[in-house]
Amino acid sequence: FDIALPTLKRSGLTAAVFVVAATLDRGQEVDWVDDPPDFTLETLTRNQIQALDAEGIDIGSHSLFHKNLTTLTYAACVDDLTTSRLILEEIVNKPVPYLAYPRGLWNETVAKAAQTAGYLGAFSLPVGPEPVGAFSMPRIGIWRDNGPREFWLKNTRTYQSVRTSRFYELVGG
Template sequence: MKIQGFLGAMALFLMLGCQQKTTTPDSMKTAIPEEEKDTVAILKEPQKEITNDAAAILARKEVPILCYHNIKDFSASAGEMTKTYTVKPAAFAEQMKALSDAGYHSILPDQLYDYLLHNKPLPEKPVMITFDDTRGEQYSIGAAEMKKYNFKGVFFVMTVSINRPNYLSEAEIKELSDSGNAIAAHTWDHHMVTKYSGEDWNTQLVKPKAKLEAIIGKPINYFAYPFGLWNAAAIPEIKKSGYNMAFILSTKRDSLNPLFTVRRMIVSGNWTTERMMQSIEGTFKNAK
């Protein structure tokens, strides 16, 4: 009977305890100093995204952007244009390894856009690796070699060449996109933007964008000028066609539209790997 009485008392004690509200004595509450209340209120408000103007974009450190065309062997007697626009497979492999060994991390256009326009952070030692003209070896050699170092590339496609022999197929373009690379536009047939008029803008800017979007199922927001050539008349048309950023070669950027004159450097087949690494520093002297 004594045990039963003891257990009953304990049950009553616990029940009463559960019904009591836990309170914190005023002496233990942390008061926010009056002078800090405004700061706390600001921190609680949604922070507005920074949007840089042209001057602020130009003031950002440039990111090295490499431009490749052909990746194939050539003879010592090849013409200068071939040597300039063609990198041998062994040299390309060596260059990718050198970038990795030096601590570079590949980035894609979305990251560059957010960095330039909104001050978003980039990985340490960023580099962008781009390919022009839709050559088939960019997939079979370029993408395969980059994959060894977890690098991703940007493939600027001229749509007239899709599915032709020695050029990228629709399936390869889709696979490149699905595996994390960026697909971007490089006109329909590589005519100079500086010579466009009338229906050319639709043929060279709008239709290629729509075709590539249909292939990869994603927006196409970036464009590269054939031969790196541009003029002031082209930029409003490129904007109107739905592109967020456009890439030239290593000439001067436009002071009013730096997002549409982003500089790249052609990697020459005449260069050693050491020369290529030195050229990154020389071309992008204020590189991030």
């Protein structure tokens, strides 16, 4: 928030931020990073989400609790995704039509649950070929430790093409 928003504004760029809705009351420590850095990662707060929205940043859902949605029942998945969407819509006072699956993990049941929960589409993190559609749009993660070179590379068409090909696994994706 403190670094990305001013950088985006200076550069005349916009972005989308996908939010884990249950963590917004006070900004909570992130506990789902596989290889956490030496410093504490915290989630955004409600006020920060409102500030991002006011600056034209698109707000999307990243679920309610950041669970692996493929392990939930259909009903639990619909409940998680609906609750997340409603919380975020109340904060930004407008529709939140898009979801980024936690860890990019999804299957057809999760995609159907997302549609039932009221989303228009959802983003995955493909690590090879997978079907592309409204509920399986490929996304690329931009992480805190990505430098300018990685940011540039991840925003090229070549990277997206490699990321969604069988070649990605061969090069150590």
